Amino acid sequence: MSFSLFLSRRRGAMRTAGVCLFLVTLLCLPQVPSSQAAPVGGGWTRAAGVHAAEHFVGQYKNSRGLAAYCTDFERLSPENAGGYEDGHSGGFIRSDGSALNPTENAALSYLLHRWGDTADNATAASVQLAVWALTSPGMAWDSSGMDAILRAERLPDGVVAEARSMTKVAFSEAGPYEVDIRLEAAGAEGTMTASVSVLGADGTSAAGLAAGAELSGPFALAEERGATWTTADEPHRLTLKRTGLGGGSLTVSVPRTPAAGVQWLLPSRDGVQRLLAAAVVEPRDSAAAIADLPAFQPTVVTRASAARTGVGTTVHDVLTVGSSPAAGGPAGTAPWLSLPGNGTPVSVEVVSTLWGPLPSRPVLQESPPSDTPMVGSVTTRVNGPGTYNTPGLVVPSPGWYVWTESISPESTLPAEASRYVLAWQGKYGITDETTFVPWTPDITTELSTHDSLVGERVTDTVIGSGFGQPSIETGAVVTLSMYGPLPERPSLTADVPADAPLHSKVEVPALNGSQSSESFAAFTAPGCYTVVASYAGDDHTNAFTSAFGEPSETVCVGEDEPAQPPTPDATVAPALPASDEVGQAPARAELAQTGIPAKVASGAALVMLGVGLACLHAGNRSRRTAGESAHR
Structure with a gap:
């Protein structure tokens, strides 16, 4: 008789209710009071469980320790079986002939596998x-039969609540299963973490x-x-420690x-509950490959030791060394390669090359x-992230200089790690990385x-040298400042005296070569007057100022001699013609060059002067004689 008869409301007769009550007393739990260890037919004994108001609710065990649980609640209890024959395995079929679906079978199997062997009564x-x-x-659950x-x-409320929770968990965590392994990025000292879950x-x-x-x-496992x-419920974490170079697997x-099935035992008598003995189990495994050490990409960021310096000075490069993931590798900062086992970092050589001098600032490009x-190359061995200074090189002349850096895997120490190092080129x-050495002009x-x-x-004649092309292109000028008049020829000094008066200035282009200034x-x-040449300087050329009182730049000026008045007996010489040159000072009284020697010319002039005076004397005498004759 099914348990539904016990619950039927259509039958109100007392006789039917009495029959149902009788059947309930014949269910899985004993009809007569008995101890928990009371024997059951076929060598089965009641084990962990709870004696409820009317029945024993719990597990049974046989002489071999196999735990089992009653099913087919509407049938008679195991005490009525007399014994149990060999069981069956697979998907479970209820007493009414309905089969559990795969999800229900998997949940039932999980329930028995996880909690079936418990020794706890509740x-x-x-x-x-x-x-x-x-x-x-x-x-x-929540059916009228279960509620009754x-x-x-x-x-106890706790037993019922735990039973409900077990059922829910069994459905959510039932198979089929998958072993999930997730390897995480390597950590310090060559370790990595594996996160393992059975889903x-x-x-x-x-x-x-x-x-x-x-x-x-x-x-090895740490x-x-x-x-x-x-x-x-949470993933299990394993720490894997690398002990050498190479790959492997977990x-x-x-x-x-x-699995989605159970094992159950059949009673030797009909109408008695079957016993669910165990879950059907099957193995699951999974393997994850552990890759070899990733390709290691050392990187260098550099800065020249000086942005601007002078000819003949020593410059070096400041290296900031780091590492980055190889192309296609995971994003983020990659650790510097260290030898597994002892943690010793590998070392590589950074080759730094100084290019120059260049006539203009270099243009950014992949390679020179x-x-x-080229000035030269220097080598710096580095063994991890940090700041390093390269050896220095001397800049020989004005212009621009720029560093480039490169790393070759062949420079790796120890050599066996070279296959893990990628080449690098800045x-x-x-x-x-650029240093500028300004031009220094020289002006005479x-x-x-x-x-x-x-x-x-x-x-002034100006001879310039040492001007750079940028200065020439900007139209820069050299200023020539004349100071004077000075009371005497000036002494050579580096600076212009504070009381030296400025006479005038002229300018000439700042060029290499010789040129003449305006007046x-x-x-x-x-x-006395003296000239100082100066160049103010610019972004590419240093300033220049000549000394005060340079002999080559000094002129002494005298007064022009005044014209001599003629003697009383002298004949006034005709005036010399004025110069045709505009702005020229009057010519000094000098004899013109005619091709006659000066002494000859002087003698001739004296002869002519004597003749003139004789004629003048004769004339005066004639005038006096004529007057006297007239007077007589």
Whole structure:
């Protein structure tokens, strides 16, 4: 008779109710009071469980220690079986002929596998309630049949709540299973972490399953007894320590995972409950390859020791060494390669090359142009991230200089690690790697004369050298400043005296080579005058100032001699014609060059003067004779 008869409201007759009550007393739990260890037919004994108001709710064990739970709640209890024959295995079929679906079978199997062997009374009672809810017709949770039993038995609330929780967990963590292994990035001292989970059909971590790990290759587990564990709701973490170069694998095995099926025993008599003995189990495993050490990419960021310096100074490069993931590798900062086992970092050589001098600032590009002049190369061995200074090189002349760096795997120490090091080459023309050596001009000058007279003008011959092309292109000028009049020829000094008067200035282009200046202003007073040449400097050329009182730049000016008045007997000489040159000072009284020697010319003049005086005397005498005759 089914349990539904017991619950039927259509039959109100007392006789039917009495029959049902009688049947309830014949269920899985004993009809007469008995101890928990009371024997059951076929060598089975009641084990862990709870004696409820009317029935024993728990597990049974045989002489071999096999635990089992009653099913088919509406049938008679195991005490009525007399014994149990060999069981069956597979998907379970309820007493009404309905088969459990794969999900229900998997949940039932998980329930028995995880909690079936418990020795705790309350846990065993919870398992029994969950088994009835899954296998007995009309006994699902929240059904009228289950509610009636719970009211009649008055089980502890904790037992019922745990039974409900077990059922829920069994469905969420049931198989089929997958072993999930996730290897995380390597940490300090060559270690890495493996996160291992056994996932059920819905991706939830399944707890309560025995698992083990095995390593191959140059690796070892850092944890003691870490090779075996029982799965939990959270992933199990393993720390793998690399002991050498090379790759390997991590294999995780779960030898007994509950499959979608159970084992049950058949009673020797009809109408008696079957016993669910165990879950059907099957192995699950998975392997994850542990890659060899990744390719290591050392990197260098550099900065020249000086952005600007002078000819003949020593410059060096400041290296900031680091590492980065290889192309296609994971993002983020990559650790510097160290030898597994002892943690010794590998070392590589950074070759730094100084290019120059260059006529203009270098342009950023992947590599130097083929015709780029080179000062030299220096080598710096580095063994990890940090800042290093290279040996120095002397910059020989003005211009721009720029560093480039390179790393070759062949320079790796120890040599066996070279296959893990990638080559590196820096770009050419990086601003921070550039040093500029300014041009230093040299200017020499020579005045057109060093003796002059008031009212005259002079010019300057300027010879420039050492000007850089940028200075020439900007139209820079050299300023020529004339100081005077000075009371005497100046002494050579580096600076212009504070009381030296400025006479005038002229400018010439700042060029390499010789050129002539315009005339300074005319001299207005006697004395000495001297010129100072100066260049203000610019971004590419240093300033220049010549000394004060350079002999080549000094002229002394005298007064022009005044014209002599004629003697009384002298004949006034005709005036010389004025100069045709505009702005020229009056010519001094000198004899014109006619081709006649000066002494001859002087003698001729004296002869002519004597003749003139004789004629004048004769004339005067004739006039006196004529007067006297007239007077007579």
